[in-house]
Amino acid sequence: MKKIGILTFQRASNYGAALQMYALQRKIRDIGPDAEVIDFICPYIFDWYKPFMLKHIFHPRALIGDILNASIKMKRNHQFSSFVKKTMRFSKPVSKSSLSSISDKYDVYIVGSDQVWNPLLTNSESAYFLDFVKEKSKRRSYAASFGVSEWPISSTLPIARLLEEMGAISTREEAGKKLIQSISGNTAPITVDLDPVFLLKKEEWLSIAKKKVGSKSYLFIYAVGNENLEKVYRTASQLAEEKGLYIINLRYGRSIRHSEYQIGHVVYDAGPDDFVSFIANASCVVTDSFHATAFSVIFHKPMYISMPNTSGSRISNLFSTAGIEGRSIGKMMKKIDWDKADRQMEKARRESLSHLKEIIGE
Structure with a gap:
């Protein structure tokens, strides 16, 4: 059976992030392949969902907010964790330094959906362009979103090269397709597709x-x-x-x-x-x-x-x-x-x- 690895914001206690992840994995498994979510630990993203953030020590108002909402965050994180355990299948946790260990584990790697290509959210993390995957033809996206209309000059990512090394590109918005075309004219064909939540029917x-x-x-x-x-x-x-x-x-x-x-x-x-x-x-x-x-x-x-x-x-x-x-x-x-x-x-x-x-x- 073909094995699919999905890379997304899997540890975010965010409703849209969790539900699009659930929908994409469920639909791929319905189609036939064995799909699991790659449990990539990206501290820049997931620190936001911790009850306390160390950098808030130097920002009194933010620290007060953490103290006020710590118990809320812990309860909500527990609810998300319970949902994920009940409905999802994850790989073993991998860090940036250990991504190479899964570089040929799957037959196809899919990044998406959500704003996985927004450098302001990921701190320009190149892993979300699947640069750790050995075979470029296995690097694919589904309904990946940039969340920005222009690529920020502050980003250090070699964005043109990363996009050109994708084996197939699917974005969630027409604006994303136009942004890719403005960055490079040498990519794989680009499709614009629905957010994964629409792949499942109401029932x-x-x-x-x-x-x-x-x-x-x-x-x-x-x-x-x-x-x-x-x-x-x-x-x-x-x-x-x-x-x-x-x-x-x-x-x-x-x-x-x-x-x-x-x-x-x-x-x-x-x-x-x-x-x-x-x-x-x-x-x-x-x-x-x-x-x-x-x-x-x-x-x-x-x-x-x-x-x-x-x-x-x-x-x-x-x-x-x-x-x-x-x-x-x-x-x-x-x-x-x-x-x-x-x-x-x-x-x-x-x-x-x-x-x-x-x-x-x-």
Whole structure:
């Protein structure tokens, strides 16, 4: 049986990161090959999810935040760990220095999805371009995202060479394809594919969602950025009042300065399966998150989007694919034609599945 190694942000206590990882591994295994996630320890990324960060010792406000949220982080990390153990298959942990030991372990290596090619998130870690893999033809990506529209001059990565040494390239956004083409015209053919969460159907996601707790109809809030947060929570409060809805507010931590963001029933320590359940059972969703928007599309939930200034292309690209218009907060809201959205997303899903099969050689 063919063996596939997936490289992604596997230790991030982040809902989108965990759920896209689950979806990609599950779909590859459904297709046929034996897939496992490479447990690469990248300290720059995963230190962010520790209860305490050493560098915060020199930043009093950040240190206070760590103290305030340490127990929350530990509980949430436990929920993520439990989800991963229950649903995923990992390799043994490997560090940067030991990556060479798995350089020919798999028949195909896939990096993606999520912002694995964002040097601002990875500190320009070259491993996410699979440079440790001996055979260049085995280096492949699926729906890898840059998260930036221009390659930052601060990055030390030899980005053109790394892209040219990929055996197959799949990005998540048209902006990513254009960025690659602006960097090099000598790469493998580039496809633009759906985020892995769309490779699984609604019923498959419902199979891991937790049952709804309580009988109240509710609005779900999930805000991850620092842009326009006041608008997100103001909109949520107004909608909840107008529609007579309870509020479930998923947050990553308590805020010292912004008590106005702690509205409704605030949840800090949910796991990835809770995240799916919150959206599946909501009456509507208010968010600035790509993956909360993605699951709103999967579950046909009216969504009210605060479009991020720096990374809004991800959501715009999704809406373009689904044929959804007019869901941005502050603009005229248009009713969603879910039949049209389903048709267009199913077409894109079939194309992405076909590309995935080509990538893994099936």
